[in-house]
Amino acid sequence: ETGVTQTPRHLVMGMTNKKSLKCEQHLGHNAMYWYKQSAKKPLELMFVYSLEERVENNSVPSRFSPECPNSSHLFLHLHTLQPEDSALYLCASSQEGTRQYEQYFGPGTRLTVT
C-alpha cells in the first residue's frame, strides 16, 4: 500500500447505526486530517491531529468522534447521523514543519445516510 488509504470506499447507514471510517497513511507523516466534501461546497476541515494530539476541531457535531491511536492511523466514529451528513469524507496527511502545507489525500469514503 502506498500513500493514504481509506476504508470502506462506500458506506450506507441508517440514522440509528454506528459505524467507523478508517484511514491509514504510508508516508511517514505526523499530522492527519478529516475533511467533509459536499457538492458545490468548499472542503470543510473537521479534525486535525498533529503528533497524535487533536489540535483543531472545527465545531463538528458530537455525532462525529475522531480517534488517532498512532501517527499512521485515523478513525472517524459515526453514530446517530442525519441525512445531511451524507457526503464524501476525505482523510489527508502531512509532515509537520516547513512543508506542512503539502497535504496528501486519500480517495475518500462516500457516505450515504438513509
Add this chain to the structure above:
Amino acid sequence: QQQVKQSPQSLIVQKGGISIINCAYENTAFDYFPWYQQFPGKGPALLIAIRPDVSEKKEGRFTISFNKSAKQFSLHIMDSQPGDSATYFCAARKTGANNLFFGTGTRLTVIP
C-alpha cells in the same frame, strides 16, 4: 463566510486551448496558495503551489499567476488536453496554521 472564492464553477475548453480558473481571498494572513486536482473517485492531489512573494510559478503546462495587491490568483492550463478534465480547487493557508481553506471547485471539461 467563505475565505476563498473560486470561479467559474464549470469550464468547457477545446483541446489545445487555455483553461483559466480564478480565485480571490480577503485575509492578508494567508501565506501559501496551492491548487489541487481531483478526478472522479479520487481524492484531491496537489498540482502546483505558490507563495505571495512571487508573481508567477510554472510547472509544465500549469502556471499560477499571483496578484498580491488585488488578492487574486489564478491557474492557467496551457494546451489543455482531455486528460486534464477534472475538478480543480484553489486553497489558501494562514501563517502557522494547520488547515487549508478551499474554494468551491471548478469542473473542467476539455473536449477533443
